[in-house]
Amino acid sequence: MTKVTFRKWKGEIIALFPDIPWNPHDYTTASYMHIGQHSSADYQYVVAHSRPATEPQYRDLLAELRAIGYDDLRVVQRARPRFDL
Template sequence: MTKVVFRKWKNGDIIALFPDEPWSRSGYMTTSYMHVGQHGAADYAGVIADTSPAQGNEYKDLLNELRAIGYTDLRIVQRARPKFTNKNM
C-alpha cells in the first residue's frame, strides 16, 4: 500500500506527495508527482505549509493518471509523517 497526500497550490495545480517514498538516499526530500513535470523531489513540510488540502473532485484527474502509470495500491491520507532512509538527518 502506497500512501499519497493530495495538495493544492494557490494557482490550482494539484501535487501528490508520497511520504513513505524518499526521493533519494541522502537528503530529506520525498517523492512527488504532478501532471506537468511528473515525478520529482519535494520538501514535504514546505509543500504542506504552502498548499491547502485538495478535495476529491480536485485531485481525481491526477489520481486517475497515477493509477494509469501503475499506482494501483494507493491509500489517500490527509497528512503523514515522511519516512526517510538517511539516518544522519
C-alpha cells in the same frame, strides 16, 4: 499500500508520497504533477505552504497515477515522511 497526499500547490494539484524518499540527504520525498510528472519535493514545506486538495480537485491526478501503475494508493491527509527505508 502506498500513501499519497494531494495538495493544491501554486495553482496545481501535487501528489506527495511521504513513504517514498527521493533523496534522504536533503529530506525530499517523491512527488507527481500532471506537468513535470515525477520529481522531488520538500514534503513539510509543501504541506505548510499549500492547502489540502478536495476529491474533485485531485480526481484526474489520481486516475493518471493509477494509469501509470500506482494501483495500491491510500489517500491520506497528512503523514510523517519516512527516510529510514
